[in-house]
Amino acid sequence: MNLLAAYGLLAHGLIFGGLVSLLPLGVLRPHAALAGTTVALLAGIAPALHALFGPPSLTLLLLALLHLQQRPLVPLTYPAALVVVGIAALFYPAALGWGSFDPYALGYQPLPLLAALAPLGLVLCWRGNNAWLLILAAGLAAYAGGLFANLWDALLDPLLVLLALGVVLRGLAIRLIVARRR
Structure with missing residues (x-):
């Protein structure tokens, strides 16, 4: 193994x-x-x-680990889940061949992807979002350490996208219910 x-x-x-x-x-x-x-x-x-x-992905594993605590820390809020679903909506269709650009290939030579993640890391640091900053750093470390051959695999996976989609749909349902009660 x-x-x-x-x-x-x-x-x-x-x-x-x-x-x-x-x-x-x-x-x-x-x-x-x-x-x-x-x-x-x-x-x-x-x-x-x-x-x-x-x-x-290491992202999904760390989200699960953060939820296993006595007082769970749940950083997959509605806005964070919306970002994950948005990235997946752009990433998965293109990676499956819809279009001439394959973003999955960027994960094997990830300098442009790392350049795009640097501002994200700065925003997370500036906003004090330490949980997501730790998750991003751990994903990058797992890729750099050779656990994953592709950077995308360390950061995103279908199960994480399904979880994020569930969080988004739940948030939309709550907003719809609240709007109807008004």
Whole structure:
């Protein structure tokens, strides 16, 4: 088993634990998350997720880890999820061949991508958004350390996009409900 496969299995186990931690269990939430992680690794849920989605991005793993705490820190708010969905809406169709430009190829020689991420890092630092700054830095470090062959794989994955889409749709539904009550 290579490093990326081991990372993928462990990461999917932790992500499943993060999913279990969303259940309204009160003080038992952290224990249920730990049990969910264990069950995912032992019962074959993590390998199934790994086979279906491939290795998750470090962004998704860190979002799950931040949610496993006693007092969860959830940086995937509506605006952040909107940014992720917007990037995916531009990235995935072009990467699938709709158009002559393939943004996925930029991830193998990422100097232009890194140049585009530098202002994002400065904005995150200026706004004091330390959680997202840490996630961005960890993703860049994972790519630089050789865990991921493509920078896009370290930062974005389909499961993260589905999660962000769920957050956006939930936010839109709440806004619609609030608007109807007025």
